[in-house]
Amino acid sequence: MTHAIARAHPNIALVKYWGKRDASANLPATGSLSMTLDVFPTTTTVTVDPVLARDLLVLGGEERDGVPRERVERFLDLVRAASGSAAHARVETVNTVPSAAGLASSASGFAALAGAAAAAYGLDLDERGLSRLARRGSGSASRSVIPGFAVWHAGTDDETSFAEQVPAPDLAMVVTMVDCREKAVSSREAMRRTVLTSPFYPAWVSSTRQSLESALSACAAGDVERLGRIAETNALRMHAVIQACDPPLRYLSPASVEIFDRIAALRERGIGAYATADAGPNVVVLTRPEDATTVAAEIAGLAETVTAHPGPGLQVLERVPR
Amino acid sequence: MTHAIARAHPNIALVKYWGKRDASANLPATGSLSMTLDVFPTTTTVTVDPVLARDLLVLGGEERDGVPRERVERFLDLVRAASGSAAHARVETVNTVPSAAGLASSASGFAALAGAAAAAYGLDLDERGLSRLARRGSGSASRSVIPGFAVWHAGTDDETSFAEQVPAPDLAMVVTMVDCREKAVSSREAMRRTVLTSPFYPAWVSSTRQSLESALSACAAGDVERLGRIAETNALRMHAVIQACDPPLRYLSPASVEIFDRIAALRERGIGAYATADAGPNVVVLTRPEDATTVAAEIAGLAETVTAHPGPGLQVLERVPR
Numbered sequence: 001m002t003h004a005i006a007r008a009h010p011n012i013a014l015v016k017y018w019g020k021r022d023a024s025a026n027l028p029a030t031g032s033l034s035m036t037l038d039v040f041p042t043t044t045t046v047t048v049d050p051v052l053a054r055d056l057l058v059l060g061g062e063e064r065d066g067v068p069r070e071r072v073e074r075f076l077d078l079v080r081a082a083s084g085s086a087a088h089a090r091v092e093t094v095n096t097v098p099s100a101a102g103l104a105s106s107a108s109g110f111a112a113l114a115g116a117a118a119a120a121y122g123l124d125l126d127e128r129g130l131s132r133l134a135r136r137g138s139g140s141a142s143r144s145v146i147p148g149f150a151v152w153h154a155g156t157d158d159e160t161s162f163a164e165q166v167p168a169p170d171l172a173m174v175v176t177m178v179d180c181r182e183k184a185v186s187s188r189e190a191m192r193r194t195v196l197t198s199p200f201y202p203a204w205v206s207s208t209r210q211s212l213e214s215a216l217s218a219c220a221a222g223d224v225e226r227l228g229r230i231a232e233t234n235a236l237r238m239h240a241v242i243q244a245c246d247p248p249l250r251y252l253s254p255a256s257v258e259i260f261d262r263i264a265a266l267r268e269r270g271i272g273a274y275a276t277a278d279a280g281p282n283v284v285v286l287t288r289p290e291d292a293t294t295v296a297a298e299i300a301g302l303a304e305t306v307t308a309h310p311g312p313g314l315q316v317l318e319r320v321p322r
Numbered sequence: 323m324t325h326a327i328a329r330a331h332p333n334i335a336l337v338k339y340w341g342k343r344d345a346s347a348n349l350p351a352t353g354s355l356s357m358t359l360d361v362f363p364t365t366t367t368v369t370v371d372p373v374l375a376r377d378l379l380v381l382g383g384e385e386r387d388g389v390p391r392e393r394v395e396r397f398l399d400l401v402r403a404a405s406g407s408a409a410h411a412r413v414e415t416v417n418t419v420p421s422a423a424g425l426a427s428s429a430s431g432f433a434a435l436a437g438a439a440a441a442a443y444g445l446d447l448d449e450r451g452l453s454r455l456a457r458r459g460s461g462s463a464s465r466s467v468i469p470g471f472a473v474w475h476a477g478t479d480d481e482t483s484f485a486e487q488v489p490a491p492d493l494a495m496v497v498t499m500v501d502c503r504e505k506a507v508s509s510r511e512a513m514r515r516t517v518l519t520s521p522f523y524p525a526w527v528s529s530t531r532q533s534l535e536s537a538l539s540a541c542a543a544g545d546v547e548r549l550g551r552i553a554e555t556n557a558l559r560m561h562a563v564i565q566a567c568d569p570p571l572r573y574l575s576p577a578s579v580e581i582f583d584r585i586a587a588l589r590e591r592g593i594g595a596y597a598t599a600d601a602g603p604n605v606v607v608l609t610r611p612e613d614a615t616t617v618a619a620e621i622a623g624l625a626e627t628v629t630a631h632p633g634p635g636l637q638v639l640e641r642v643p644r
Contacts, residue, residue, distance in 0.1 A: 240562035254576035
């Protein structure tokens with residue numbers, strides 16, 4: 001039996017991934033831009049065991065069946081196909097980020113799984129290869145492979161759709177924990193509904209392409225204000241394109257809206273703070289590292305906060321036998 | 323001196339008017355559908371006085387200058403041009419709806435002004451003529467001329483853009499008073515920004531055209547559920563197209579979102595209730611008259627409510643000399 005352990009962190013998009021061009025290969029409708037965090041790591045151990053009749057998933061110490069296990073099995077099928085092995089594996093995952101609350105646990109989860117599985121099955125993949133592999137598990141996982149800031153290129157096929165690092169200004173993210181219960185509608189399902197029923201979806205795609213270009217130029221220029229404004233506008237557009245579904249779908253809660261309001265008020269007081277939120281109620285505030293305490297203080301009383309900085313990319317911690 | 327008194331009520335749109343095709347004639351990008359309420363009347367007296375050097379506006383007992391007075395003067399210029407009179411007038415208005423809080427005080431205001439001014443200046447206008455005239459003051463005022471449910475036809479020019487009554491199922495509206503302070507950005511300015519900066523605006527226009535057709539067919543069929551679903555979806559799309567502006571613009575407050583959530587929860591308990599909101603935080607809930615008490619009880623504690631039913635159209639109460 002060989003086993004490998006890998007660790008990855010969630011990422012928060014400044015320009016969002018919302019909508020697939022190709023569901024089977026997880027090719028996105030547009031590119032996106034994110035910061036990988038230095039908090040909430042996921043650590044995953046993959047043990048290849050020829051005795052197993054099927055893959056096993058142990059999540060936070062509990063064996064899981066059903067959809068989560070099947071999703072892992074489909075992912076490992078890709079790794080087995082590439083490695084030539086037919087052996088099944090035991091996958092043990094420990095998340096420190098609340099699952100399925102719009103804090104991108106599937107990003108850190110599939111990035112860590114990609115790293116551990118590639119190592120355990122003996123695939124020799126560089127960063128780009130790992131990013132492409134992680135993408136197959138969950139689109140945004142492609143970005144969690146990358147340290148710091150990452151652009152995920154939409155690409156035109158499996159080979160050209162991967163994330164890579166980009167230079168960016170010094171930023172912190174104040175993560176608010178508004179509500180960490182599992183959300184009623186998964187991102188995957190909500191994306192599907194958006195593509196099928198939101199009349200705003202085509203315009204979302206073209207406006208996001210433009211936002212990504214502008215955001216990359218703001219990154220290159222080290223312009224925190226411009227990058228922050230683009231990120232907040234893009235996030236509110238993502239929630240708008242979702243809200244326009246039929247029937248409507250809403251992820252921002254009253255407390256989320258209150259935080260957006262408070263951040264707008266902070267800006268009027270001259271603090272460069274910008275709000276974003278993935279498909280869930282937990283708002284994340286972009287700010288300069290020196291303003292993170294002020295931002296966290298403003299939100300205290302509404303929600304617990306954790307301040308994050310640019311984190312490491314995917315790390316393989318151990319492989320036995322080496 | 324001749325004077326005339328007219329009264330009109332606000333209306334709440336089930337399919338929204340948001341965006342102009344022609345700003346000078348107030349021609350809308352799409353048609354819309356509304357219910358005129360039986361609460362919050364505006365009563366306006368127009369006294370034509372050849373001695374006056376300019377029009378005077380007295381709003382709630384206080385003489386007003388600046389933009390509100392100028393808007394009234396521009397409106398009276400249209401009436402004078404049609405009547406052949408050059409005389410100015412004193413306009414006294416009493417609103418019972420909180421001004422500029424997204425409760426359509428400009429709709430009841432310009433409908434009442436159209437009625438009183440037409441009578442005072444001796445214009446002989448039928449309902450359609452009054453609706454067209456009111457439209458020039460404020461687009462949605464065209465609908466407050468009409469009793470009960472009104473469709474405002476987008477039309478192709480001044481002559482063809484007017485509101486008229488449509489049959490509809492028996493409905494009540496529970497109006498919530500979340501926040502009745504004057505809003506930071508007027509509807510007029512927000513519409514302009516939407517047309518200029520929201521990438522979703524063209525799709526909003528085409529989806530609203532479709533929603534209006536479906537809503538009219540639901541009205542004709544007396545289908546409260548279908549009409550309610552269309553109204554809630556269309557309202558959330560209007561807030562979405564606004565939220566997508568650059569910079570973003572948001573009218574729903576945390577309490578508004580809480581009310582949308584509660585109404586969704588009521589539906590899960592089998593109550594046919596549907597939320598809408600104009601450009602402001604005050605949510606209005608559509609429901610069957612027999613469910614209005616249940617809806618109001620659900621919202622009590624969050625906001626004061628007033629229950630409205632289909633109201634009368636524009637009424638001219640007095641003209642002296644007759």
